[in-house]
Amino acid sequence: xxxxxxxxxxxxxxxxxxxxxxxxxxxxxxxxxxxxxxxxxxxxxxxxxxxxxxxxxxxxxxxxxxxxxxxxxxxxxxxxxxxxxxxxxxxxxxxxxxxxxxxxxxxxxxx
Amino acid sequence: xxxxxxxxxxxxxxxxxxxxxxxxxxxxxxxxxxxxxxxxxxxxxxxxxxxxxxxxxxxxxxxxxxxxxxxxxxxxxxxxxxxxxxxxxxxxxxxxxxxxxxxxxxxxxxxxx
Numbered sequence: 569x570x571x572x573x574x575x576x577x578x579x580x581x582x583x584x585x586x587x588x589x590x591x592x593x594x595x596x597x598x599x600x601x602x603x604x605x606x607x608x609x610x611x612x613x614x615x616x617x618x619x620x621x622x623x624x625x626x627x628x629x630x631x632x633x634x635x636x637x638x639x640x641x642x643x644x645x646x647x648x649x650x651x652x653x654x655x656x657x658x659x660x661x662x663x664x665x666x667x668x669x670x671x672x673x674x675x676x677x678x679x
Numbered sequence: 680x681x682x683x684x685x686x687x688x689x690x691x692x693x694x695x696x697x698x699x700x701x702x703x704x705x706x707x708x709x710x711x712x713x714x715x716x717x718x719x720x721x722x723x724x725x726x727x728x729x730x731x732x733x734x735x736x737x738x739x740x741x742x743x744x745x746x747x748x749x750x751x752x753x754x755x756x757x758x759x760x761x762x763x764x765x766x767x768x769x770x771x772x773x774x775x776x777x778x779x780x781x782x783x784x785x786x787x788x789x790x791x792x
Binding site: 602612614667670672 | 710712720721722723724727769771773774775779780781782783784785786788
């Protein structure tokens with residue numbers, strides 16, 4: 569079983585809709601969780617971090633963490649074509665900066 | 680967050696040669712890492728670059744193939760040695776900044792022919 573699992577997609581949503589991206593993980597000792605956005609040919613860009621159960625909102629983005637169920641999700645409200653990218657879920661196990669990445673979900677926002 | 684500069688941004692190299700990638704940060708950082716992203720794949724951690732001591736390598740990566748230097752708290756290099764086409768990847772420098780958040784340089788796209 570992979571440590572971090574994501575649906576590869578593509579997830580296709582119309583402009584203005586809510587995009588929901590999901591990630592599950594296997595190690596209950598995971599401490600911190602991150603969502604990165606990666607445009608084609610570019611490096612990953614950190615968009616959200618979440619450390620405790622519940623929701624964390626930042627602009628159009630909401631990260632949700634449920635440690636009991638071992639999943640973390642990212643909601644993007646009012647999706648824009650510029651949100652089209654691959655979204656990488658990442659976590660670390662031991663409060664270090666070493667990250668374990670999922671394979672990423674490709675999001676396509678249709679104009 | 681820190682400004683992380685990597686160079687070269689891309690290179691095409693002959694098999695059997697070596698390439699050294701540089702990572703420069705605009706402020707002192709404790710933690711620096713090197714990742715690899717193979718075509719169509721996600722990121723895999725190669726090693727932690729330790730200042731003043733040998734790097735700590737992840738399973739599947741060895742010092743002879745990927746020697747790393749970290750002479751100070753703002754600079755690191757990764758060398759990809761004796762390259763083969765399988766080494767064609769994007770290599771990314773990462774720094775740990777605060778609250779365990781990590782940020783990436785712009786990456787080095789390596790093609791081995």
